[in-house]
Amino acid sequence: MPELPEVETVRRGLEAQVVGRRITKVEVGRERTVRRTSARSVIDGLTGATITAVNRRGKYLLCPLDSGDELMMHLRMSGRLLVAPAGAERPPHTHVVMHLAGKPAEELWFVDPRTFGEVVVFDPRNVAVEIPEVAKMGVDPIADGLTRKQFSELLRRRARQIKALLLDQHVVAGIGNIYCDEALHLAGVRWDRRSNEVTPRETTKLHTAIMRVLGEAIEAGGSTLADTQYVGVDGAGGWFQLHHRVYDRAGQRCLTCRKANIVRVAVAGRGTHFCPRCQH
DNA sequence: AAACAAACCTGTGCGC
DNA sequence: TGCGCACAGGTTTGTT
Secondary structure: OOHHHHHHHHHHHHHHHOOOOEEEEEOOOOOOHOOOHHHHHHHHHOOOOOOOOOOEOOOHHHHHHOOEEEEEEOOOOOOEEEEEEEEOOOOEEEEEEEOOOOOOOOOEEEOOOOOOOOEEEEEEHHHHHHHHHHHOEOOOOHHOOOHHHHHHHHHHHHHOOOOHHHHOOOEOOOOHHHHHHHHHHOOOOOOOOOOOOHHHHHHHHHHHHHHHHHHHHHHHOOOOOOOOOOOOOOOOOHHHHHOOOOOOOOOEEEEOOOOOEOEEEEEEEEEEOOOOOOOO
């Protein structure tokens, strides 16, 4: 579900609401959510600790604690993080609850129907062992910055379909299915082009498109689709879905050429949307 | 090396 | 109204 812009929106909400607050109590209702380690490890690692910052790399939320440990949360497909008044009625599938000290006392809920998401407390000095994906993550276009030159080198290194390359978190971190399709359309590049055969001119357009789509989506608070699965920590949805030009628009007129219809194909199990007239 | 299918789960929307 | 199927924003693993 959430891609870089959605996770960044959640990060900003958390930064405003939980930084500097002590976690007084932790409840784990679903072992699966803490499967990387254990409920014991998460409860012991968080209880009494204060969150000192909320960082993001790709789709991973990383929160340093005053204990020296770090809290990592990943929303995967259906995860949501909500800040609510202490004692408020919890929605179904609330798997982890962190009680936050302060006035008023509040709770941070990790809600996740499909249970792909996870919560783990780890020692950042051992990140390569405890969360290897984080250690091996590619460049985050927003958090790290991504120059046209860097991007060009990433494309040149391999001969993969451009969509698969953009979705590979070890190469570029944070782009998911929506923003990948949107960026390729903005740049006029087809999903199945070989990454090392994208021309310099197209590389520039694609680089610009990625930065633009991610930036604008963050400004819009992300994309909240029809199922309203994704929302920020205050429960509000984003509105970038109103700007989608190809995602979930199969069969509808292309908003750019206004002649062809958007086509949807399945690529490695992912719905892929593109305009056969605008993208080459 | 690259591409794909399947797996992990639950909910929703659609056609019949 | 009910049922079965397809499909969903992510990532890993195993197989061609």
